[in-house]
Amino acid sequence: MxxxxxxxxxxxxxxxxxxxxxxxxxxxxxxxxxxxxxxxxxxxxxxxxxxxxxxxxxxxxxxxxxxxxxxxxxxxxxxxxxxxxxxxxxxxxxxWGDKRKKLCVMVSKYDHCLWELLLRHRAGELNCEIALILSNHPDLKEIADSFGIPFHVFKVTKDTKAEVEAQELALLKEHEIDLVVLARYMQIITDQFCEAYPVINIHHSFLPAFIGGKPYHRAHARGVKLIGATAHYATADLDEGPIIEQDIARISHRDEVNDLIRKGRLLEKSTLVTAVKAHIEDRIIVYNNKCVVFDG
Amino acid sequence: MxxxxxxxxxxxxxxxxxxxxxxxxxxxxxxxxxxxxxxxxxxxxxxxxxxxxxxxxxxxxxxxxxxxxxxxxxxxxxxxxxxxxxxxxxxxxxxWGDKRKKLCVMVSKYDHCLWELLLRHRAGELNCEIALILSNHPDLKEIADSFGIPFHVFKVTKDTKAEVEAQELALLKEHEIDLVVLARYMQIITDQFCEAYPVINIHHSFLPAFIGGKPYHRAHARGVKLIGATAHYATADLDEGPIIEQDIARISHRDEVNDLIRKGRLLEKSTLVTAVKAHIEDRIIVYNNKCVVFDG
Amino acid sequence: MxxxxxxxxxxxxxxxxxxxxxxxxxxxxxxxxxxxxxxxxxxxxxxxxxxxxxxxxxxxxxxxxxxxxxxxxxxxxxxxxxxxxxxxxxxxxxxWGDKRKKLCVMVSKYDHCLWELLLRHRAGELNCEIALILSNHPDLKEIADSFGIPFHVFKVTKDTKAEVEAQELALLKEHEIDLVVLARYMQIITDQFCEAYPVINIHHSFLPAFIGGKPYHRAHARGVKLIGATAHYATADLDEGPIIEQDIARISHRDEVNDLIRKGRLLEKSTLVTAVKAHIEDRIIVYNNKCVVFDG
Amino acid sequence: MxxxxxxxxxxxxxxxxxxxxxxxxxxxxxxxxxxxxxxxxxxxxxxxxxxxxxxxxxxxxxxxxxxxxxxxxxxxxxxxxxxxxxxxxxxxxxxWGDKRKKLCVMVSKYDHCLWELLLRHRAGELNCEIALILSNHPDLKEIADSFGIPFHVFKVTKDTKAEVEAQELALLKEHEIDLVVLARYMQIITDQFCEAYPVINIHHSFLPAFIGGKPYHRAHARGVKLIGATAHYATADLDEGPIIEQDIARISHRDEVNDLIRKGRLLEKSTLVTAVKAHIEDRIIVYNNKCVVFDG
Structure with missing residues (x-):
């Protein structure tokens, strides 16, 4: 033996x-x-x-x-x-475990999810390569630079969306990307995009509550006592994709919208990284718009 | 001094x-x-x-x-x-704190919330009197009897609803009830009822997700990773009243609908009692369909 | 196929x-x-x-x-x-799954853990038989009676401990008990007892903090911001046995010792039942004073 | 009006x-x-x-x-x-709220708490100035540089401790520091130091469990089902100071020591920042080795 x-x-x-x-x-x-x-x-x-x-x-x-x-x-x-x-x-x-997955992170102006991905990657928690960062704004270029990761800006308008996505997809192909992570990327991506790559999105509510825009404002208006975050695979239907991970934080009447946004950032960044980690470690199987997530 | x-x-x-x-x-x-x-x-x-x-x-x-x-x-x-x-x-x-509030608990067939209310009341946690139990089914009479609490059955049908509620309201008045607690009462109550008394309801989801019927089945179908419970004041709009307290439990792909129902019972009973306790202790102020809940 | x-x-x-x-x-x-x-x-x-x-x-x-x-x-x-x-x-x-395990619950004067076991058993959550309740006090007899479970009182003093335990063990044998649950039983049991049966105890702190007596008083004196409960197999060394389940609740400076005791009761009863359920479902393997607890 | x-x-x-x-x-x-x-x-x-x-x-x-x-x-x-x-x-x-508190952060080689402080400060969550970073190792200098914060290395040995601390205290005085934050600083500081400044430390266990060194190793050896972190004011007695904030994470038999360390980092960084935020916002009153922490 x-x-x-x-x-x-x-x-x-x-x-x-x-x-x-x-x-x-x-x-x-x-x-x-x-x-x-x-x-x-x-x-x-x-x-x-x-x-x-x-x-x-x-x-x-x-x-x-x-x-x-x-x-x-x-x-x-x-x-x-x-x-x-x-x-x-x-x-x-x-x-076979001999080739680290290559990630493309897409961002806009919020940096907290990007930082969490980069720092926890550097700490050895994410067994992957963060190969590329795309954005529709130039704001976070300095962060990408300090980690030596290529950063590309693609301005998107209604008219140019199809064309720009084609350029982005070409770039993803060139970099041999395996997974796209939307780290508070404030643009809707097309079905084509979701079908070409597995795409993980972070939504700032406990879905299916507050699907769509401004969930913290709506949570505040509704007077909930919990806020949440949901990491899910992006699909054609907005915020309707298979849920990978969710978490919540307790709030009170003392919390204004800005406090919800602040507390929510902690949820968003940790929930997103937990989901990305599960994907990278091949612990997820998707079926019937649900995720089996095996334990890490 | x-x-x-x-x-x-x-x-x-x-x-x-x-x-x-x-x-x-x-x-x-x-x-x-x-x-x-x-x-x-x-x-x-x-x-x-x-x-x-x-x-x-x-x-x-x-x-x-x-x-x-x-x-x-x-x-x-x-x-x-x-x-x-x-x-x-x-x-x-x-x-003035010299008169304990009188509660009427309304139930149907589920007994877990009723038990939690009765046992934690007996343990001295709820400074009130549970004066009356109403139900649309006779099933839980034995529990009421063992605590020496009057138990009345009011069968409700669509046609008799108005008439039956009038009888119920008369009984509440006779017992000088201060608060009505819907402890998984499976009937919709009318606006008149909600206006006559403060009414606390327990809904078995983290509102505003899964408003309405069968929330555990819908949570399972959606593949969420958290289930919740919400205690709120009942108002004319179903499940839209001011939220007092919410809590959640983590679930996984291993949990079937029955597991959600089982795990949810723990949430429902503790969330409901927390809300009732806050009301009894005069810690809630309602405004703009929200609750200020001062700390206990 | x-x-x-x-x-x-x-x-x-x-x-x-x-x-x-x-x-x-x-x-x-x-x-x-x-x-x-x-x-x-x-x-x-x-x-x-x-x-x-x-x-x-x-x-x-x-x-x-x-x-x-x-x-x-x-x-x-x-x-x-x-x-x-x-x-x-x-x-x-x-x-082989065709014979439900037989439990003996041991209690003193606190009833919350006993109630939780009995009610969740009756709700079908615990696939076992609660065959026997032993106590060193007569206080909880009425509860046992209302569930039709044999209830025996064994007064224990320092001098009679060995003798009384022998009687208890004889009774356990007679009832073909498979598992002993200490549901806030306020007596120390002997090594012989722990060796004769698997014994699950609930300790009212997050072990290894506050081993021994009066953990809530000591937690309050220390000024902790969390209290906990720990369900573990009882062994010869007090509170040192393999841990099955732990949970915590958040407290604040507003909470006095009585509030800790009140909040702790919720932790104790849910943590104990979770552990008993894991044992009954054969999900635990003990080794090196630790527990592997497979998911339910 | x-x-x-x-x-x-x-x-x-x-x-x-x-x-x-x-x-x-x-x-x-x-x-x-x-x-x-x-x-x-x-x-x-x-x-x-x-x-x-x-x-x-x-x-x-x-x-x-x-x-x-x-x-x-x-x-x-x-x-x-x-x-x-x-x-x-x-x-x-x-x-009077017109002068932001000046912080000195002390670090060794672990960077996660430092990063969290710096990033959440930059996000506007901490209304203070991070004026100085001290370390007994040069490793984290680059981070300090990228935020434009003075970084000083003070190597400490048993023989030089008194002398080095005197230099450090002089530097703190020169920078008009209001609060010292030990962000996983791996040296014991002296009583003189704790008396000269309020000092917040992060300990990687739920105190009073696992006081002292290697708490994750000891938590793993004990087989606990929760790990924790505690932010407290440092006093003469190691890990015995007034507790400001605690949090925990759930672990299982699958988690090895390295997993505890990884999961613990998230607890450490968030717990420390929560405590620092409470201090900065003048929400803490210390008495009898406890903290009143008013809500934020």
């Missing part, structure tokens, strides 16, 4: 991959993947599965060590696809 | 009263009431004020000790009213 | 069992158990595993459906034990 | 001052100060008082507008002192 050597940390272990699968619930799926990995000489570091009994769907995430794999990637991938087909599952999502 | 003798607890001190006032913000209000009370030989145990700078309104709650009052209640009351008129304030709300 | 029929709820599905295993981390464990269950015709409803990389230990909990098992319980049990031996694991913990 | 013009925000209103008083509880104190301010033509923007009934002590904080003061500062100050003497109170703390 050979003990699995403990990785230095859960996220930085060399030669570990992550497999995510999803499909109709059925007997034998867990066994099939576990057996397959074992047969190839791969150890399961941790795995988690979930069944939605209402939708009769099964989800599994397997974090595995392939440092002593007896075959090669191509063969294992084929084996995984074969199991998925046998159980009528969707195509597997397989990440 | 005579030291104020410390009351045994904040809420049960003998001969203490609570004054709540509200009106246009102006210089001299705090001084006027403080001076008035002092002049009558009353000590301020604690007081809290608040200004809504947007609405330019002022609110104050004063908890005072009148055990050594040099005049009488009538004279002090007159003095308070005179100050309110001088500052163009609304009529004062003055409670 | 036969779809697993969705159970009515996660906890009440007929013919489902729970396997918990623990041992040195190694490749192939997940596959071995998954394959074994599949081979016997059992479906995995959900499973979760965990590796403590520091202690190089592996933990797994498998919730499986044996309604279409092709062999019998004895054969499957043998197979499981064989796998455990092969991987040098501890003896497996296997629950 | 002249309405008080609403200030633009609660914290930036011109010509507003804050008075804090504390002494034996007695009748007439609230009236005396309210009357005094009114007599001088000052309006009360908001005021809050508190009585510790056990210690029989009274505390009040009054935020007042002196833009239409009919006398001068000296005369009002004399009046306030006279009232304090009449009621045997401590010397009043009076801030």
């Amino acid at each position: 050979s003990l699995t050597p403990p990785p230095t940390t859960k996220s930085t272990a060399a030669s570990t991959g992550i497999l995510r699968v999803c499909g109709p619930d059925a007997n034998g799926i867990v066994a099939a993947f576990a057996q397959l990995l074992y047969g190839h000489g791969c150890g399961i570091i941790d795995s988690e599965n979930h069944a939605d009994h209402e939708a009769i769907l099964f989800f599994e995430r397997i974090h595995f060590d392939y440092s002593q794999m007896k075959t090669d990637r191509h063969t294992l991938q084929n084996g995984i696809e074969e199991v998925c087909q046998r159980f009528s599952m969707q195509a597997p999502q397989l990440d | 005579s030291l104020t003798p410390p009351p045994t607890t904040k809420s049960t001190a003998a001969s203490t009263g609570i004054l709540r006032v509200c009106g246009p913000d102006a210089n001299g209000i705090v001084a006027a009431f403080a001076q008035l009370l002092y002049g009558h030989g009353c000590g301020i145990i604690d007081s809290e004020n608040h200004a809504d700078h947007e609405a330019i309104l002022f609110f104050e709650r004063i908890h005072f000790d009148y055990s050594q009052m040099k005049t009488d209640r009538h004279t002090l009351q007159n003095g308070i009213e005179e100050v309110c008129q001088r500052f163009s304030m609304q009529a004062p709300q003055l409670d | 036969s779809l697993t029929p969705p159970p009515t709820t996660k906890s009440t599905a007929a013919s489902t069992g729970i396997l918990r295993v623990c041992g040195p981390d190694a490749n192939g464990i997940v596959a071995a158990f998954a394959q074994l269950l599949y081979g016997h015709g059992c479906g995995i409803i959900d499973s979760e595993n965990h590796a403590d990389h520091e202690a190089i230990l592996f933990f797994e909990r498998i919730h499986f459906d044996y309604s279409q098992m092709k062999t019998d319980r004895h054969t499957l049990q043998n197979g499981i034990e064989e796998v455990c031996q092969r991987f040098s694991m501890q003896a497996p913990q296997l629950d | 002249s309405l008080t013009p609403p200030p633009t925000t609660k914290s930036t209103a011109a010509s507003t001052g804050i008075l804090r008083v504390c002494g034996p509880d007695a009748n007439g104190i609230v009236a005396a100060f309210a009357q005094l301010l009114y007599g001088h033509g000052c309006g009360i923007i908001d005021s809050e008082n508190h009585a510790d009934h056990e210690a029989i002590l009274f505390f009040e904080r009054i935020h007042f507008d002196y833009s239409q003061m009919k006398t001068d500062r000296h005369t009002l100050q004399n009046g306030i002192e006279e009232v304090c003497q009449r009621f045997s109170m401590q010397a009043p703390q009076l801030d």
Whole structure:
């Protein structure tokens, strides 16, 4: 019996991959993947599965060590696809863990979410590369510069939207971006954009309350006792995408709109980073406009 | 200098009263009431004020000790009213603290909120009398009986609603009820009812999300990561009344609708009791469909 | 491909069992158990595993459906034990789910934890039988009676402790108790007792702060801004056992000791029930004086 | 009746001052100060008082507008002192609000608390001047430089401690520092230092749990389910000073020491800034090793 050597940390272990699968619930799926990995000489570091009994769907995430794999990637991938087909599952999502995801952050004038992403990235909390920052305003260029990250300004007007987005998409392609993060980006993006890339947005309310503009003003007007923030995948329908993470803060009658905005900034930045971290670590599976978010 | 003798607890001190006032913000209000009370030989145990700078309104709650009052209640009351008129304030709300508020709890079939009210009342947390329990179903009669509280069943149909409510209102009047608590009462009450009595309702979502029916089912369908509960004064508009208290619980993809309902029960019962306690202790001032809730 | 029929709820599905295993981390464990269950015709409803990389230990909990098992319980049990031996694991913990655990609740004079256990049990949240209530005081007998649960008073003094505990243990044996819950039981129990049964205690502080007596008074004296409650397995060392669940509430300078006690009651009762629920659902594995608590 | 013009925000209103008083509880104190301010033509923007009934002590904080003061500062100050003497109170703390407090932040190698202070200061949340950064390591100089704040390195050894502290104190005096913030400064400071300046420290546990070194390691070893952070005034006794603010985060068996450190950083930085903000806004009164923290 050979003990699995403990990785230095859960996220930085060399030669570990992550497999995510999803499909109709059925007997034998867990066994099939576990057996397959074992047969190839791969150890399961941790795995988690979930069944939605209402939708009769099964989800599994397997974090595995392939440092002593007896075959090669191509063969294992084929084996995984074969199991998925046998159980009528969707195509597997397989990440070999040797290529950090590349992020594009889109901002306008608010800087708190951008700072939180950059600082927590630098602290080693986000295992990705922040490759590009886009904005419709030049204000935050200095921050990007101080971190040595390319910063591009794309002014958007109603008339130029399609054209500008085409330029942006070209730039994203050039930089081989894997994920777009809207860090309080104050422009609506098009469906094309959302379909081309996974896009995580931070909305400054606990959705579905206060969908749309000026949620803090409306929360103040309504006299709520809690404010919230919601990180979700952006989809064609504004603020209707799959929710990844939400958090709230308690407020009182003493809090004016400006206090809500101030308290909300803390929620926005931490909620957004939590969601981005979950995406980067391949812990999310989207289905039926919902997110399975496996534990970190 | 005579030291104020410390009351045994904040809420049960003998001969203490609570004054709540509200009106246009102006210089001299705090001084006027403080001076008035002092002049009558009353000590301020604690007081809290608040200004809504947007609405330019002022609110104050004063908890005072009148055990050594040099005049009488009538004279002090007159003095308070005179100050309110001088500052163009609304009529004062003055409670001499020698008569416990009488509550009517309205229920249907769910018992968790009723139990929490009864048990925490018995533990001495709610300084009131639970005088009456009304229901549209007989199911919870046994609980009422075990606490020795009158329990009446009023079956309601669309056709009989007006007539039945008239009977209920007559019963409330007979019992000299001060506050009605809807403890998961599954009937809509009429405007007349809400206007006749202060009515606190518990809604099983963080309003304004999921207004209306089946909020847990809709929360599950939407894939939120938090569920909530909201205690509010009931008004003519369903779930649109002034919010007193809200709380949330974290959920995950593992939680089915039944889990939301189960977790929600804990929120509902604690949120409702917190709101009822604030009302009983005269800590709430309602204005512009919002609640100032002074700290307990 | 036969779809697993969705159970009515996660906890009440007929013919489902729970396997918990623990041992040195190694490749192939997940596959071995998954394959074994599949081979016997059992479906995995959900499973979760965990590796403590520091202690190089592996933990797994498998919730499986044996309604279409092709062999019998004895054969499957043998197979499981064989796998455990092969991987040098501890003896497996296997629950066939057809016998509800029997609880003995021990109380003194405080009733809030007892009420919460009884009411949430009656609401169907705790899949167990509350078979017995023991106390060193007669005060709570009426509550036990109203739920039809046997209630025994055992007065304890320093001199009679050993003798009385022997009587209590005899009674627990007679009632075939599986778990003892100390619901604010104000007596120290002996090592013998803790070794004879799993015992869950609720301590009214966030351990390891305020170990021992009068934690609310000491919290007030220290001027903390949070109070807490901790549910843990009782061991020979007072308040030093493995922690199952903790929660806190925010307090302020306005809160006197009595307010801490009042706010603490809410924490105590909810934290205790959460811990008892985790134990009943076989979601806990204890090792190195810690608890792995798999998600519910 | 002249309405008080609403200030633009609660914290930036011109010509507003804050008075804090504390002494034996007695009748007439609230009236005396309210009357005094009114007599001088000052309006009360908001005021809050508190009585510790056990210690029989009274505390009040009054935020007042002196833009239409009919006398001068000296005369009002004399009046306030006279009232304090009449009621045997401590010397009043009076801030005219026209001079921002000057902060010295002390750091070692961790940068997350420093960043949070600097960024939230820049966002306008902290109404103070960050005038100086001291460190026993040169690592964070670049951050200080990018904000244009003087940064001094003082290497400390056992033998040089007294001498180095003398140099530091001289520098603090030269910069007219009002408050010292230990932002994860990894050196013990002397009593002399704590007595010369108010010093706020952030400790990475929910005190009094895990006093002293390596709290995250000890929390992990103990198997707690919550970690915390505590901001407190530093006193001669390590980690025993008056607590200003505490917060916690939920952890699980999945979290290793590194995860606790990571999650703890978020707690540390937000808890520290909350405490610093309360101090800067003159919302804290210290007595009996506790803090009254009036609401913001």
